Amino acid sequence: MILDTLGRPLRDLRVSVTDRCNFRCAYCMPRDVYDRDHVFLPRDEILTFEEIERLVGLFAGLGVEKIRLTGGEPLLRHEVADLVERISTVDGIHDVAMTTNGSTLARHAQALADAGLDRITVSLDAVDDARFRHAADVDFPVARVLEGIDAAKQAGLAPVKINTVVRRGLNDDTLVDIAGRFRGTGHIVRFIEYMDVGSSNGWEMGHVVTADEILATISNEWPLDPVEPNYLGEVVNRWRYRDGGGEIGVIASVTKPFCGECTRLRLSADGSIYTCLFAHAGTDLRDALRSGATDDELVKVVSGVWESRTDQYSEERSGVSIGLPKVEMSYIGG
DSSP: OOBOTTSOBOOEEEEEOOSOOSOOOTTTSOTTTSSTTOOOOOGGGSOOHHHHHHHHHHHHHTTOOEEEEESSOGGGSTTHHHHHHHHHTSTTOOEEEEEEOOTTHHHHHHHHHHHTOOEEEEEOSOSSHHHHHHHHTSSOOHHHHHHHHHHHHHTTOOSOEEEEEEBTTTTTTOHHHHHHHHTTSSOEEEEEEOOOOSSSSOOOGGGBOOHHHHHHHHHHHSOEEEEOOSSTTOOSEEEEETTSSOEEEEEOTTTSOOGGGOOEEEEOTTSEEESOTTOSOOEEOHHHHHTTOOHHHHHHHHHHHHHTOOOOHHHHOOSOOTTOOOOOHHHHOO
16 A cells, blocks of 8 residues: 555546547537547557556555546447456456446446446436537437436446536536436436536636535435445545435535545556646656566556655635646546
8 A cells, every 4th residue: 555645545546548538518528629620649549458457457556446447438449348357357456437428338338247347427417308418519319328327227237326517507407307317216416516627618616506505406305314425535425315215426526625535546548647637747657568667667656656646636726727737637537
């Protein structure tokens, strides 16, 4: 186990397997930036499954227990179930999860479960078709995403977690609809405060619907009681419907940051590691991998990065982040 300068252990690794996505959500990949002329990473610059598997093994030796596959949209990566199978058998890895937009989940869910995926999270900002198309900025029916969630349940990946980013003026008036759609299903909606990730989404504090506002809206319809966290460092605040209809979560990284218990490291699709979602620079591992670095040499690099880590961006933000250089979320995963 290694600790950073604030005593935080390394426990979780988020692996971006591609920087591509077929949606254009404004908070992540706004269409005016990620247009037809946008140049994505060439295939030879993206880590191979063998390279990812090797790195996961080294991270596991440093204390990592959980892996989350992200993107971009991870299901756009060809044969990604093969990667799931590879890393699910790595000694020390006890939990393999994935975050997806759900667009192709219906046809991949069973293969992912068979490969060893433990959990799945679907990003879904609206359940009304017109509102969904507007939020995702794509001509795609929400029904296909809902079918994917049903398929994941059938494949044994329940409960599915539903991530809903709440932005004022976009979907803040539909929170009860979203919560109601999944009440009683066993799935868990997690409402997320709109974060100032990257530099292309035009974030302003006025767009943020706070956790307190979200909870008030839902509890006015269905009273809620707080639930204890599942583990130390859990980023979501859990709430249970008083009538037994299940639970929801709220991730309040803007108004109630949780940097003090952060145990995450992020691996980009092209092989750089980042210690924070709000980082502006990473440390390249790909060149070392491809130039013959030994396991010990790679471990030394990773250990040095983590043990010198001081970042706690969310706790230090001033309220306005425009102008601060930060890597885009589609590059290192949400």
